[in-house]
Amino acid sequence: LVGWRYNPDDLDAWEGLEDILIAADCGMATTQEVVEALERRHPRSEEDVSTGLEEIVAALASPRGEPTLDLSARPAVILVVGVNGTGKTTTIGKLASRLAASGRSVIVAAADTYRAAAEEQLEVWARRAGADFVGSSRGGDPAAVAFDAIEAAQARGRDVVIVDTAGRLHTQTNLMEELAKMRRVIAAKLDGAPHETLLVVDATTGQNGVRQARLFDEAVSVTGVVLTKLDGTAKGGAVLAIGNEVGLPVKLVGVGEHLDDLQPFDARDFARALVG
């Protein structure tokens, strides 16, 4: 912790810690929880404070232990959702590339049939990642694209299907229902699918992140969070509240705009960066 001078009676130091957590978008409630958890450990040194914070923060960000992707099914279906502009399409390109590098064959499904040039954008990423591409005509039924992609994966023997969806605000009930319908179509098409439903969250997001997580989880049962744009200065502290209040683990982290800018989530590294 840069500049931390630990002294249990130093109220300024505790306020300084609060400021660090709030500045990282942890929000007041989570900040208080972290500070109380640290107090209960009775830290005696700067070392105790750093280690304590790392452990507390890491635990909040990964509420279910090891955050791995379940790719045991064949094809394994990954549904990618989130509000507008968070990085879903780009993340899919990166993820497809990672999976291909680990020897898996991938199909990406362009189920954003609404936004201008959404399919063209995903198609470029598919090409870069060496993945097959399944789309439809613009304005077509998004659920049908997901269905077609799973069908194609079964026919061609592909290992993974990643479904891209249109950005939508969690407050748009009709669009959230559209997403719930897509999930039902996927589940009807393939038992157990979607095996992963990833909510893509922008690291610059403030307290609204928890609202997003709650409503998307209610609509489609989210299995993990992808935290993007962590290469900026935002710390992504909203994922602590998301983990703590909604129970969603962070599984992947986006750190740039290129094909290889996706990393598995490391809770300790994240905690260190957050309080450092």
Add this chain to the structure above:
Amino acid sequence: SLSDKLQGVLSDLRRRGKLSEADLKKALREIRLALLEADVNFRVVKEFVARVRERALGAEVSKSLTPGQEVVKIVHEELADLMGKGSSKLAFAGRPPTVILLCGLQGSGKTTASAKLALQLRKEGKSPALAACDLARPAAIDQLEQLGCQIQVPTYALRGTGDAVAAARHGLEQARAQGRDVLILDTAGRLHVDEQLMDDLVAVRQTVRPHDVLLVLDAMTGQDAVTVAEAFARRVAFDGVIMTKLDGDARGGAALSVKAVTGVPITFTSSGEKLEPLEAFHPARMASRILG
């Protein structure tokens, strides 16, 4: 709501007749919580609460029959006052074309806002054009061209190059050649800490000499809004802000943070993906939204 909380905290003030230090502390704490919950930057919150504290110690509160309401009124006034200062209108050129440059972080809504702005100006009787200067994002040019097509506004693009300055210059030449009176340049999303991309943006700015530089900011942006705004202000001196995605339930505290720290007012807001005109900024409305 904050209003209810403040009424509760200061409910028996009327009986006791004056505002005690304890009462004030409780009230200020509620205000601080509301603003932090709304994503206002924590340093901006500290300064704002200090300002409210000063006014709350005055006669208007202690003499009031409803001190809670009085404090709420002060908070609303201070907030709306802060947000509303300064002109938030577009500047138009004496000799066309007026050049408007949009910039901001990745995914904030620049491309969509460029098209909405073009549509709005077209409806106001101007003859706008769009210039696609994002040469990095896959299908970025396609996206702007498709939007331009939907609103019947010409879109200038330069394919086969990664040079944003060349694309910007090309757009300006085309706008002049075709007698368009406004040129709106859409640029690639970029991080304020990416030196190369910030240099690029400065180079584009120097090439087209815009009359308006607008920072496009997502309403759900949290504490980082200050760092981003300061960096963009330092490098490209934006003179207006477009806050997007206000159709969601993000409180939009970043609007206050950016205004407080850079002094730049919000010019327009965007509340939807559909191509319709942007909305003019309403300081009092934004203040209510932020306060919850």
